[in-house]
Amino acid sequence: xxxxxxxxxxxxxxEPKRLSRKARTMLEEGMRAGALACCDISLWEIxxxxxxxxxxAGPDIAAFIESTLQLxxxxxxxxxxxxxxxxxxxxFAHGDPADRLIAATAIEHGAPLLTADxxxxxxxxxxxxx
Numbered sequence: 780x781x782x783x784x785x786x787x788x789x790x791x792x793x794e795p796k797r798l799s800r801k802a803r804t805m806l807e808e809g810m811r812a813g814a815l816a817c818c819d820i821s822l823w824e825i826x827x828x829x830x831x832x833x834x835x836a837g838p839d840i841a842a843f844i845e846s847t848l849q850l851x852x853x854x855x856x857x858x859x860x861x862x863x864x865x866x867x868x869x870x871f872a873h874g875d876p877a878d879r880l881i882a883a884t885a886i887e888h889g890a891p892l893l894t895a896d897x898x899x900x901x902x903x904x905x906x907x908x909x
Contacts, residue, residue: 781809781908782885783853784894785821785877789834792847797895799909805893806851816854818884820877862887871902 783791783806790797791806798806809815825844829836836843848855858866858880866876866883878896882905885892891906892899900907 780814780816780888780890781805782856782881782888782890782892783815783817783821784881784892784896784899785817785824786895787893788817788821788847788853789825789828790895792843792850793834799895802893802895802909805908810851813852815851816856816888816890817848818881819855819857820880822855824877856884856888858884859887870904 787798787802787806795803806815822844825834825836825847826840828834829840829843847853862880862883865887866879871879871882875898878899881894882892882899882902884890886905891908893908894900895909899905900909
């Protein structure tokens with residue numbers, strides 16, 4: 780499994796040129812293998828970005844999110860008690876609660892996180908790719 784950070788989902792849907800070559804390759808390989816996933820908090824982040832007009836999602840934000848997931852057959856992983864607890868632990872220096880949940884989801888599932896976020900890429904114990 781490959782866990783996709785929120786901005787990877789957004790870039791893939793709206794600005795694929797912003798993805799690194801390695802990210803595009805991993806997305807293609809992960810899609811063929813049916814191995815792409817995201818944390819459920821990413822859906823909320825996308826809705827928030829659209830509501831704040833930081834991305835152009837069209838008039839139906841829910842439809843945009845659905846099509847973004849369907850584009851690569853991305854499975855949505857729920858926040859579990861273990862993930863919630865890990866995200867609140869001291870192992871993360873990252874202050875963004877959503878990013879902490881995304882990182883904890885990757886760690887809990889033993890999955891690399893595909894992310895452009897330098898703060899996430901620098902977290903110890905989190906395997907990342909960009």
